[in-house]
Amino acid sequence: MWVVALRSLFTWAKRNGLIFRNPTSRIKVGQYEYAVLQPLVPDQVDRSVAAATTPATRLILAFAAVHAARVAQIASLMLDDIDLGNGRLTIAGRVRPLDDLTRKLLLDWLEHRRRRWPNTANLHLLINNQTATKTSRASNHWISAAMRGQDATLERLRVDRQLEEALTHGPDPLHLAEVFGLDEKTAMRYADSARQLLMTSPGEPPGGTVREAE
Template sequence: MRARLNAVRHHQLFFMGMHHRNGSAPAPRRRGGRRGAPRKPPPAPTWRPDTYWRQLPLSGQVPHDYGRLDPADIDLDSPWLAWAKYLAHRLAEARGWGRGIRFAVNRGLALVLTGHVEGDLIRHSEIFAPLRALDLRVGHVVTVLEEMGIFEDDSEPSFEGWLAERLEGLAPGIRSETERWTRVLRDGGPRSLPRREGTVWLSLNRVRPALLEWSNRYDHLREVTRDDVLTYVKTLHGRQRHDQLVALRSLFTWAKRNGLIFRTPTSRIKVGQYEYAVLQPLVPAQVDRSVAAATTPATRRVLALAAVHAARVAQIATLMLDDVDLGNQRLTTNGRVRPLDDLTLKLLLDWLEHRRNRWPNTANLHLLINNQTATKTSCASNHWISASMRGQDATLERLRVDRQLEEALAHGPDPLHLDEMFGLDEKTAMRYADSARALLEPAAERSASLLGKRTWPGLTVLKE
């Protein structure tokens, strides 16, 4: 070898990509695969494996430990895996999963279905950590397993963790009674309907400060007296007093109805009518800053829905493609058909064009989607929709309120008109009407004063 190297006297240099040993140009690289490799055929149609007999699982069977499975021991010839890959392919075609998602799902299925037999259930607590450690798609793998009917969701709901945290620090008796009341609020009871989870959170958060204070000297709710409630509410003012007293009344009323206390300590304590402040319109500078912050087609579309059509964040999230009628230029929000103005129509067309180019194969029928929901059928989260306006003076909620207040100022403080226009309930429509009346009266007085002094040219007004 050394003699051959000493015999070399010169080297021929080539530009990169111009010289090949076989003298031919490189094969073009196919998108989504190796260079020159043919497209992988779809899996053959497969159905649930036939099992003529099966071993019944023993009581108290040891759970699977997928994290200790050696990749060399993965059974690629399992009939359960073949069926899972076929179902995964169908879901991928229906929901527009990309190549990366398909590959990750097939890897995850190969991991969790190795050694699977008829009658076994794959639990969320067993596969979450191993799949997450390998950076595989847990949610998409679970979707396929649910389609197969072999998945059991034993994960702890977020509500349970939140409830345990909020009840921390309470006396044992007060804790158990408050927990029962909170669960009745969420799940309903014989004489009560279930409440929304947000309402349950607010109710427990409002009674918690008082319960923490009473837990220092009491063990049960029946020990709390009316004087204790009066002493506590004296430290509160305004909306805080109103909200906490309403929540405490709900707690003690439930306790009295279920025989936990002898009498309600909140009785004959007037909550009072909360006086809402006059709603104020936004100034142009605040709106301009929010418009400047909307830099993407999705955020501009969201901004128009809130500022022009007074749509709530939750209503924007649940809008479907069928709610948009481009031919007749109409939009259906909250069950009401509204005409599309030129600005909203243009922003809607821009968003649909962006949506078609960015996610051409998505099967999600919601109007607004993102990278996470494009491969699913669920709606985008309220947090994602409102994220672009967070920190601005004119948030989406403020823009919605300003639009309804503007309607009341332009067409007069008429609650019936506001109800017909935006579908507001009676109290909310009257609040907007009262705010518009309070804003219009000083303006009318100033106008009359200016007219009386003849400060406007071209007008002849006689003073009485």
């Protein structure tokens, strides 16, 4: 990692005319070895579920934990992305089947939304007091607020959902790419982590700790 830092520093210095040549340009940087992604434990998830006390936060949690949606993707969802009649929802351009839990939480939120802001012109699915009088989406800060400080943040829940898919259906990167729209490198990382976790003996903790994944 020190080579990467030095390379960035010398690149900046050369760009600003402080040096004439970058002495790190010929140094090879080895491939970064990612730690094995670790699943959340039930207590961590339970605490986040308990923290979701409103129709909006319960739906937000489901989008992350069930559909592996990013915070910005959740904030950007439009009413037209929800197709209750055909049991589908569209997240970041990808059509996904609508499970029973998410459907129930959607209906609860839509009823709350209708009663709370009956005359809003905002077509985003998730709105609040600030955005109900506008047409802009809610902020990432508002979307993630309820899970802030929890071990199972929205990002950790999203990662856990994708890892769970790899553990349940087998470490197949092609399957993961198809289900979640992951790029090849990210799908391989989830598949590799799942493979190592599945090979770990019961009671023996796999190496590494969870890190942010795509």
